[in-house]
Amino acid sequence: MLTASAPATCAPHLLGLLGRSPVALVDTPLPYPHSGFYAKVEYLSPGGMKARAAVAMLQAARLRGELRPGAPVVESTSGTLGIGLAFAGQALGHPVVLVVDREMERPMRALLTAYGAAVEEVEQPHPVGGWQQARLDRLHEVRARIPGAYWPDQYHNPDNVTGYCTLAEELTGQVEAVDVLVCSVGTGGHSAGLARALRRHWPGMRLVGVDTVGSTIFGQPARPRLMRGLGSSIFPRNVDYAAFDEVHWVGPVEAVDTCRRLARSAFVTGGWSTGAVARVAAWISRMQPGARVVTIFPDGPHRYLDSIFDDAFCATHGLLAPAPGHPIEIPYPNAVEVTRWSRCRTVLDPLRSMAVPA
Numbered sequence: 001m002l003t004a005s006a007p008a009t010c011a012p013h014l015l016g017l018l019g020r021s022p023v024a025l026v027d028t029p030l031p032y033p034h035s036g037f038y039a040k041v042e043y044l045s046p047g048g049m050k051a052r053a054a055v056a057m058l059q060a061a062r063l064r065g066e067l068r069p070g071a072p073v074v075e076s077t078s079g080t081l082g083i084g085l086a087f088a089g090q091a092l093g094h095p096v097v098l099v100v101d102r103e104m105e106r107p108m109r110a111l112l113t114a115y116g117a118a119v120e121e122v123e124q125p126h127p128v129g130g131w132q133q134a135r136l137d138r139l140h141e142v143r144a145r146i147p148g149a150y151w152p153d154q155y156h157n158p159d160n161v162t163g164y165c166t167l168a169e170e171l172t173g174q175v176e177a178v179d180v181l182v183c184s185v186g187t188g189g190h191s192a193g194l195a196r197a198l199r200r201h202w203p204g205m206r207l208v209g210v211d212t213v214g215s216t217i218f219g220q221p222a223r224p225r226l227m228r229g230l231g232s233s234i235f236p237r238n239v240d241y242a243a244f245d246e247v248h249w250v251g252p253v254e255a256v257d258t259c260r261r262l263a264r265s266a267f268v269t270g271g272w273s274t275g276a277v278a279r280v281a282a283w284i285s286r287m288q289p290g291a292r293v294v295t296i297f298p299d300g301p302h303r304y305l306d307s308i309f310d311d312a313f314c315a316t317h318g319l320l321a322p323a324p325g326h327p328i329e330i331p332y333p334n335a336v337e338v339t340r341w342s343r344c345r346t347v348l349d350p351l352r353s354m355a356v357p358a
């Protein structure tokens with residue numbers, strides 16, 4: 001029987017801890033020297049980047065009356081939103097039930113439980129939709145068992161996008177300008193929210209999306225993925241395809257190499273998405289010296305000590321091979337199946353662009 005212990009009371013003062021993360025100048029070679037980019041270090045805000053989305057989704061649902069005071073919140077997560085929801089649940093007084101999968105890192109699972117979330121684990125991936133689809137299938141079973149439970153549905157919830165207004169406001173006070181914004185894409189929430197808000201200040205800002213190899217978001221075939229956080233095996237409706245100027249697919253070898261270099265010489269580092277965006281931001285800074293390049297580091301390194309930062313794990317998965325210093329260019333998103341860092345300057349919504357030859 002799944003139980004979620006209700007927070008004793010809501011603790012609205014916790015909301016005052018959210019945000020105000022610092023911005024770091026990263027100019028360490030990745031792997032080549034570059035002119036430097038700015039990284040908003042979101043793991044230094046409680047709950048990490050996704051706590052902003054979690055709070056926004058629960059607050060909006062309460063206002064609409066979809067989430068009753070004290071009612072449980074149920075969501076599927078690969079981790080980061082789970083921590084964010086644990087934070088939002090305590091701040092707003094809701095028990096949290098999370099559907100996770102067997103691949104979730106043990107420290108992350110332990111942390112979710114420590115923060116009072118009830119965790120339900122999926123044992124097998126869905127034959128086509130992988131872990132993500134398997135979690136969603138289980139989520140529907142769990143919702144049926146918990147009457148009155150609210151499901152934020154982070155992939156398709158516009159409140160996930162608006163949750164990043166605070167991040168945009170903070171950035172406008174922290175950097176002089178943004179010429180190029182580099183964002184990882186999972187649900188599409190922070191890229192869409194930041195692009196919308198920041199282009200009001202800097203209309204010419206370019207948006208570069210960073211996905212993982214094996215993700216369908218930008219029109220590639222779905223494959224099993226080692227990298228978590230960014231990427232998806234579904235088409236999230238929060239992704240604002242029209243906002244992107246280009247997309248990069250990054251592989252785990254490049255992400256591992258970058259996370260480790262960042263840890264050794266820039267101190268601020270993180271997980272798969274941090275490695276991926278840092279690699280792309282450094283490359284853009286190298287190719288366009290003088291451009292003010294900004295990116296978001298969504299979480300920190302602690303969850304990845306048994307994977308990205310573990311030599312045995314990396315050796316087993318062939319991740320210690322030399323990482324490419326440049327992306328391969330492809331003319332349109334489904335021109336070839338990409339297996340390493342690749343770049344495309346045409347961004348299309350895969351559900352609306354069936355006419356493009358495969």
Ligand SMILES: Cc1ncc(COP(=O)(O)O)c(C=O)c1O
Nearest residue numbers: 080186187188189190229273298
């Ligand atoms: C660690 C991490 N990085 C990046 C992302 C992608 O962010 P978004 O969902 O806003 O596209 C996520 C999403 O869950 C994440 O957990």
